[in-house]
Amino acid sequence: MKEDIIKLLKKHTGLKDVQLEIPPNPILGDYAFPCFQLCKKYKLPAHEIAKNLAKELQQVKGISVIEPNGPYLNFFINKQDLINTILPEILTQKSKYGSSKIGKQQKIIIEFSQANTHKAFHVGHLRGTCLGESLARIFEFLDYKVIRANYQGDTGAHVAKWLWYYQKYQKNKTFPKKDVEEYIANIYVNAVKKLTSNPKLQDEVDKINYNLENNKDTKLTSLWKKTRDLSLKEFEKIYKELDTKFDVYFFEREMEQPGKEIVKQLLEKKIAEISDGATIVDLEKYNLGKWVLLRKDGTCLYSAKDLALAKIKFEKYKVKESIYVVGAAQNLHLQQLFKTLELLNFKKPLYHLSFTEVRLPTGKMSSRTGENILYSDMKQELLREAVIQTKQHNSKLSKKEIERISKQTSSAAIKYVMLSQASTKPIIFDHKKALEFEGETGPYLQYTHARICSILKKEKPQAVKEFSSLVSLEEQNLINKLSKFQNVIRKSAKELKVNLLTIYLFELSKTFNEFYHTCSILKATEPLKQERLALALATKITLQNGLNLLAISSPESM
Numbered sequence: 153m154k155e156d157i158i159k160l161l162k163k164h165t166g167l168k169d170v171q172l173e174i175p176p177n178p179i180l181g182d183y184a185f186p187c188f189q190l191c192k193k194y195k196l197p198a199h200e201i202a203k204n205l206a207k208e209l210q211q212v213k214g215i216s217v218i219e220p221n222g223p224y225l226n227f228f229i230n231k232q233d234l235i236n237t238i239l240p241e242i243l244t245q246k247s248k249y250g251s252s253k254i255g256k257q258q259k260i261i262i263e264f265s266q267a268n269t270h271k272a273f274h275v276g277h278l279r280g281t282c283l284g285e286s287l288a289r290i291f292e293f294l295d296y297k298v299i300r301a302n303y304q305g306d307t308g309a310h311v312a313k314w315l316w317y318y319q320k321y322q323k324n325k326t327f328p329k330k331d332v333e334e335y336i337a338n339i340y341v342n343a344v345k346k347l348t349s350n351p352k353l354q355d356e357v358d359k360i361n362y363n364l365e366n367n368k369d370t371k372l373t374s375l376w377k378k379t380r381d382l383s384l385k386e387f388e389k390i391y392k393e394l395d396t397k398f399d400v401y402f403f404e405r406e407m408e409q410p411g412k413e414i415v416k417q418l419l420e421k422k423i424a425e426i427s428d429g430a431t432i433v434d435l436e437k438y439n440l441g442k443w444v445l446l447r448k449d450g451t452c453l454y455s456a457k458d459l460a461l462a463k464i465k466f467e468k469y470k471v472k473e474s475i476y477v478v479g480a481a482q483n484l485h486l487q488q489l490f491k492t493l494e495l496l497n498f499k500k501p502l503y504h505l506s507f508t509e510v511r512l513p514t515g516k517m518s519s520r521t522g523e524n525i526l527y528s529d530m531k532q533e534l535l536r537e538a539v540i541q542t543k544q545h546n547s548k549l550s551k552k553e554i555e556r557i558s559k560q561t562s563s564a565a566i567k568y569v570m571l572s573q574a575s576t577k578p579i580i581f582d583h584k585k586a587l588e589f590e591g592e593t594g595p596y597l598q599y600t601h602a603r604i605c606s607i608l609k610k611e612k613p614q615a616v617k618e619f620s621s622l623v624s625l626e627e628q629n630l631i632n633k634l635s636k637f638q639n640v641i642r643k644s645a646k647e648l649k650v651n652l653l654t655i656y657l658f659e660l661s662k663t664f665n666e667f668y669h670t671c672s673i674l675k676a677t678e679p680l681k682q683e684r685l686a687l688a689l690a691t692k693i694t695l696q697n698g699l700n701l702l703a704i705s706s707p708e709s710m
């Protein structure tokens with residue numbers, strides 16, 4: 153219906169682009185067209201234009217009233233028409249409801265997660281992983297061909313520090329079989345502590361960095377390989393747990409040579425220069441400072457590697473668009489990267505989905521390691537809490553059931569928190585709140601889904617030919633909400649804002665529960681009962697499709 157209104161407005165006014173707004177209060181209408189944009193053309197004030205258009209426009213199918221309101225032209229959807237289009241659409245499209253073909257199988261690459269080997273997978277990586285996975289699912293739902301890419305830092309300063317500490321202080325100790333993540337994280341933390349207390353030792357680390365990059369020490373290289381694999385294996389377990397997968401893995405190590413090649417080109421083209429022995433790009437003109445590409449000893453920095461990676465994504469994978477899901481600490485770095493690529497005449501659609509940190513109410517750092525909070529710690533604590541809550545909620549469950557439900561709710565709780573906040577806002581992770589069954593949480597969405605399933609188990613809905621009994625406010629609100637799903641998905645993709653979808657699903661659940669508490673489903677008389685059952689089923693389908701886009705499971709019982 154929205155499309156029909158847009159078509160009509162375009163035809164009537166000659167505008168190329170028509171944007172409709174949703175009035176803040178539904179009493180004002182379902183859609184509003186701001187008339188300011190036509191003032192120049194008609195040489196009239198906006199409220200006059202709104203009045204004229206209301207008279208001139210012919211009826212649109214599915215719209216009952218077109219009414220001027222100040223500078224706006226408001227459209228009211230015919231509720232009966234909406235019900236009779238949207239419910240059959242959801243019930244026939246099922247798992248495809250909300251999807252679209254707008255992507256036309258265009259290839260895009262989404263790079264996310266990017267945990268570094270020889271370091272912990274912390275809650276910042278968790279946020280980026282959840283965001284990236286969800287975004288990938290959303291774009292796929294819109295018919296894009298998404299390449300999920302990971303880019304892991306397997307060389308560089310942190311790896312050199314790790315290997316240095318290990319060789320110097322840990323040698324001959326075998327690697328543990330359990331708590332490997334923690335073991336790896338601790339060595340890095342200890343290395344940093346040692347270096348802070350005695351900065352002179354940094355020379356030894358630099359030597360290791362040089363030897364590793366230039367393959368000067370076979371023993372070192374083999375230790376690097378072994379420990380790198382140790383890290384990567386741990387990450388794979390986490391990805392499995394989070395229901396995430398990758399199509400390609402890029403590594404910083406592979407970008408060193410191509411990175412140096414690009415630096416050569418940059419020097420030839422006089423975009424880069426040598427300054428104090430290091431190679432830099434001077435971006436002061438653009439307020440982006442000086443960007444260092446190579447160290448004095450010629451070793452390759454993060455910056456130069458990213459130049460290589462950006463090109464490989466387009467040249468080897470033939471993508472049309474490239475999205476970076478990367479923490480806000482790297483905002484400047486990515487601006488420098490995009491600007492340098494532009495100077496190189498590499499003008500491609502590059503987007504940065506930037507996100508900020510995750511903290512606990514007690515602070516950002518883990519008291520145990522002094523580092524950012526580990527994902528594994530957060531997960532374990534949440535699971536413990538979830539077990540307590542599940543038992544409280546239902547005392548008759550078997551041990552196995554408690555385990556299943558707690559796993560599901562704790563995972564949903566984490567993901568909901570990671571995805572429901574605007575990505576530019578820090579997350580303060582409150583374990584208890586995240587798990588609440590009543591509230592803006594993942595378990596609440598799952599619970600709503602399970603509640604609908606249990607109703608539908610009691611009575612299977614039959615096919616309804618014509619909906620004519622769903623006239624209460626709660627029913628109409630729910631139908632209205634269901635009809636917005638497609639738009640929300642598109643907007644989430646267009647603006648790279650997964651939180652729009654997350655919040656929508658919360659509102660949908662709330663609207664359903666309002667309906668459920670006011671309108672009896674199973675005790676209603678026919679044909680109302682069948683229509684309400686169909687409405688419940690449509691809600692279940694929409695909720696499930698949405699949860700799937702967030703990589704949150706939809707349990708049938710809880």
Ligand code: ARG
Pocket residue numbers: 263266267268303304305458461476478
């Ligand atoms: N591994 C990097 C880090 O942890 C993040 C990589 C971001 N992606 C990129 N293309 N620079 O800091």
